[in-house]
Amino acid sequence: MFRWIGYGLAIMAVLALGFAAWVWLASARVLGRTHEAAPERLVQPSAAQLADAPRQARILGCLSCHAEGLRGRMMFEAPNVVKVWAPNLTELAARATDQQLAQAIRQGIGQDGRPLFVMPSPMYSHLSDQEVAALIVFMRSLPRAGAQTPRIEWGPIGRFALATGRFPDAVGRVEEFRVRQPFDLGPATAAGRRIAMTGCTECHGADLSGGRPTPDITAPDLAIAGAYDREQFRRMLRTGRPPSGRDLGLMGKIARDDTRHLTDTEIDQLHAYLQERAQRIAR
Ligand code: HEC
Ligand code: HEC
Structure with missing residues (x-):
């Protein structure tokens, strides 16, 4: 009987080792991938x-x-x-x-x-x-x-x-961001759409329909911004405080560190785009 227990343990040890080796090799393959970058055309900024x-x-x-x-x-x-x-x-x-x-x-x-x-x-x-x-x-x-x-x-x-x-990794998601973009609602809201694309999509998703910046944090569809008036939106993006007074965690930090530096005009452009987008989704 002890011999059978011994065999059982040995088999389990071999399986565990095999699993660990597979995880190691498969992850090393992912990390070891290399990519050929497309040539960058950098032009003189204004x-x-x-x-x-x-x-x-x-x-x-x-x-x-x-x-x-x-x-x-x-x-x-x-x-x-x-x-x-x-x-x-x-x-x-x-x-x-x-x-x-x-x-x-x-x-x-x-x-x-x-x-x-x-x-x-x-x-x-x-x-x-x-x-x-x-x-x-x-x-x-x-x-x-x-x-x-x-x-x-x-x-x-x-x-x-x-x-x-x-x-x-970031390379695969660049392709996702090329294909899945926030609604284009025309020239009147283009400036706000651009600010959202370069500043909000990281967490709120490539098309702003919600995302998961980390496995345990979710960021909502930005249709939620449709419920904000202009003043409330400015206050939230500067201080992290929403109308409800709730602590927004990661979003609060982003507001206090990053979006605080947007001008009033930029925040209003962003607001105008997100309002239009929210109405379009509600229709
Ligand atoms: C959410 C956090 C975060 C933000 C925001 C961020 N980075 Fe990074 N960046 C990283 C991390 C983490 C790495 C290392 C990634 C790795 O080694 O896989 C990195 C790597 C880099 C690299 C080096 C890549 C290399 O060759 O090793 C450059 C250049 C860079 N970032 C520039 C920027 C610039 C410019 C910005 C703003 C436009 C920026 N980063 C914003 C987290 C961030
Ligand atoms: C680093 C990640 C991150 C970035 C970047 C980010 N957000 Fe968020 N945002 C979150 C998370 C996470 C929540 C959910 C917070 C909660 O409900 O606790 C959130 C929530 C919100 C909410 C809802 C707040 C409420 O009333 O419940 C709004 C509006 C919002 N974000 C706007 C923006 C805008 C506009 C941008 C771009 C300028 C942006 N966010 C960029 C992570 C982010």
């Missing part, structure tokens, strides 16, 4: 775009994730899943070409061809050639400072998610 680039970098969230001065930081850690550093971009900018920086920003492809994770390149794929060029000039203008940042570290659960396709 003087106004160059002057506005530091503010754009705030609205777009570059400084929230990559830290003040873009010096990089440990962004978040989920034990056994993943430990994510947003890289020190002052270090990177000193080594990388404009092509490499641009392909990271809007194609989701790192300088060595590997797919990026967590970096919201799918959303930034909607930035224009000039806007990306202005961001690169801004990155290069910052003093080189801070320490080198490590690569993302994957734990066993994170590796399982990679192996089973549950943790998509």
Whole structure:
């Protein structure tokens, strides 16, 4: 009888090892993929775009994730899943070409061809050639400072998610963002639509119909903004406080750190687009 228990345990140990080896190999294959980036056409930004680039970098969230001065930081850690550093971009900018920086920003492809994770390149794929060029000039203008940042570290659960396709990289989602876009409601609301595409789709979904920025956080369809009047919308995007007074968690942080830097005009344009979109959905 002890012998049978022994065999049983041995078989289970072999299966467990086999499973661990499969997870390791399959996730290593995902992480080891490389991509050929499309050539970036970077054109000279206008003087106004160059002057506005530091503010754009705030609205777009570059400084929230990559830290003040873009010096990089440990962004978040989920034990056994993943430990994510947003890289020190002052270090990177000193080594990388404009092509490499641009392909990271809007194609989701790192300088060595590997797919990026967590970096919201799918959303930034909607930035224009000039806007990306202005961001690169801004990155290069910052003093080189801070320490080198490590690569993302994957734990066993994170590796399982990679192996089973549950943790998509930025490259595949760039394609999704090309195909699935928010309704185009014509020239009158085009400016607001663009702000939403480059600033809200990361969490609220490629077409703004709702998304899941992390496995345990959901962001609603932005039709919800249809219930806000102009003043309420301005207040929420500046302070994170909705009319209900509820604590919005991650959205509150985005408002206080990023969207606070939108001008009144930009917030009103965004509001006008989201109102139209909400009405169109209700019809
Ligand atoms: C939600 C957080 C977040 C935001 C917002 C963000 N990044 Fe990143 N970024 C990251 C992370 C994390 C990585 C590392 C990804 C990896 O190594 O897989 C990264 C990587 C990069 C890289 C380097 C890729 C390489 O070659 O290694 C560049 C360049 C970059 N980001 C620029 C920007 C710029 C410019 C902005 C604003 C327009 C921005 N990032 C906004 C999280 C963010
Ligand atoms: C980093 C992720 C993230 C980004 C970027 C983001 N949001 Fe959100 N947003 C959320 C989450 C998460 C919620 C849900 C908060 C809750 O219900 O607790 C939310 C909720 C909201 C709500 C509903 C608040 C309510 O009354 O319940 C509005 C309106 C909103 N976001 C507007 C925007 C707009 C406009 C943008 C772009 C300028 C944007 N968000 C960008 C994550 C994000």
